[in-house]
Amino acid sequence: MLGAGAADFAGDVRMETSDKREAILEAMLDLIVERGFHDAPMSVLAKRSGASAGVIYHYFPSKDELIRAVYERVKAVKHEVLLKGYSQDMKPREAFLQLAQNSYRFYRMHRREVRFMDQYVNSPFCGDGTAWMEDPNAAKVLWWFRPKKKGGVLKDLPQEAIDALTQGLVQSLAKADKGFSAETVRRVAETVWEAIAVG
Amino acid sequence: MLGAGAADFAGDVRMETSDKREAILEAMLDLIVERGFHDAPMSVLAKRSGASAGVIYHYFPSKDELIRAVYERVKAVKHEVLLKGYSQDMKPREAFLQLAQNSYRFYRMHRREVRFMDQYVNSPFCGDGTAWMEDPNAAKVLWWFRPKKKGGVLKDLPQEAIDALTQGLVQSLAKADKGFSAETVRRVAETVWEAIAVG
DNA sequence: CAGAATAGATCGAACGTTCATTCTAGTCGA
DNA sequence: TCGACTAGAATGAACGTTCGATCTATTCTG
Structure with missing residues (x-):
């Protein structure tokens, strides 16, 4: 009958993301990155x-x-990019290095997305919630990166200082004009780890 | 006649920054910080x-x-804030700590300015020159913060990596939600220095 | 299976608003 | 009276959004 009869196409019909919708999102991303939040008119988007x-x-x-x-x-x-290759039972050091390299990869390979984010975060669109921590997965990842006296493995600096050191660092590294080899990225990450980890 | 005759006021006339001009600049800064680059109409600015x-x-x-x-x-x-208390003959370590603390102070005490900058830098207004280095003073300050083999005092990481570590770090530290005591800021700065300096 | 019916996708012109900018007329202190 | 200033109306362009018409594909009816 109806439901069963249309079996072949049922999957396609419920296609959550029509091609048009997808194209619109994609074009808007491009447009904003190119011309900025203001000066991204619907007319141009349409075209x-x-x-x-x-x-x-x-x-x-x-x-x-x-x-x-x-x-x-x-x-x-x-x-998705940030958590690639990460598993909960990695040792903190390895997790940190993995995360750092993933971060770097994201900033390097998704320049459009990074640029969009930078613009979005500093706009009245979002009330300053920077999208970190609000994701339960990310929260788990960061669990170990806390001062030792709170159960983590890092030096006894304030939690927020730790966050700034870990997140901000890779971020600004990745934003540098020049690209670095995977090995250099790893060495920098190790340097940072040496600086913040206990013993 | 005109120029000479107004002697009394000559100073004021040449006053680059009349009160009005100043008020306009100030109001625009407020407006942009509050409502964003778009949605900062001239009508409101006038009011x-x-x-x-x-x-x-x-x-x-x-x-x-x-x-x-x-x-x-x-x-x-x-x-101005960044270079306060800095002199060219400081030892690199002291210069670094001074700079770090100044950075922190700027980000903490000039939130409006920081927020404006974040918005401006990620906009098509500026073609991505982030205003570092373009200032000769800043260039001098950063002279020592280079890899040892280039005459500096830091570990042999790529120059750009060093830059990212030094600049980006204090920056993201200062952007953290919580405020830190001057002592904590200093300790963090020392930690970073230990990480990047030779010996 | 033919054909009517339905629902959703698509179009592009048009609307009403808002904006940056200009212009006019008037105010006030020197 | 002159020059800096004001209030606010006028202008024209650009914008986000709406709307009725059309086109397409699926479903219903017989």
Whole structure:
């Protein structure tokens, strides 16, 4: 009958992400990266995405919501790259190095996404919640990177200082103009680890 | 006649920064920090600064130029704070610690300026030149913070890695939600120095 | 299977608003 | 009276959004 009869196509029909929707998100990401948050008009978006001005509002209730959707997409990519090759039973040192290298890879290979994020985070769109920690997976990863007296393996600096050292470091390293070899990245990460880990 | 006749006021006339001009710049900074680059209309700016819509264009040729002027102002403040108490004949370690603490102070005490900078740097206003190094003073300060084999005092990591470690670190430390005591900041800076300096 | 019906996707012109900028007329102190 | 200033109206461009029409594909009916 109906449900069973359409079995072949059922999967395709429920296709959450129509090609158009996808194209719109993609084009908006490009547009914002290229021309900035202001100066990313719907008219241009329409032209670039190959969608008409009207149909965009079929997929997204407003420009703001569209931008938020782009953000969610980018965030998903970021988290995926960051946690690649990580498992909960790694030793803290290895986890740290893995994370550092993943971070570096993300910043290097997803420049569009990074640039978008930088713009988004410093905008009134988000009320300053920088998307760290809000993800339960990320929280687990960071569990060990805390001062020893709180059960972690690091020197007894304030937790926030530890966070700044670990996160901010790789981040700014990756943002440098020049690219580094995987080996250099690893050496830098080791240097940092030596600086913050106990014994 | 004109120029000479106004002798009494000559100083004031040449006053680069009339009160009005100052008020406009100040209000624009506030406005952008509060409501973002987009959504900072001239009408609101006029109201806030106490200047009429028209006279703004007496001081600045366009909105873009006005924003650029705000940027120059902010940059000046930043450099002033950063170099406070620094002199060329300090030992590298002391210079580093001084710089770190100054950085921290700037990020903590000039939140508006920091927030504006973050927004400006990630916008098409500036073509990505992040305002470091372009200042000759800053260049001198950073002279010693280079790998040993290049005449500096730091470990033999790539120059760019060193830069990322030094600049990015204090920066992200200062951006943390919590405030730290001067002593903690110093301890963190020392930790970092231990990590990157030779011997 | 033919054909009517339905629902969703798509279009592009048009609307109403807001914005940066200009302009006019007037105020006030020197 | 002059020059710096004000309030605010006028302008034209650009913007986000809406709307009715059309087009497409699936489902229902017989």
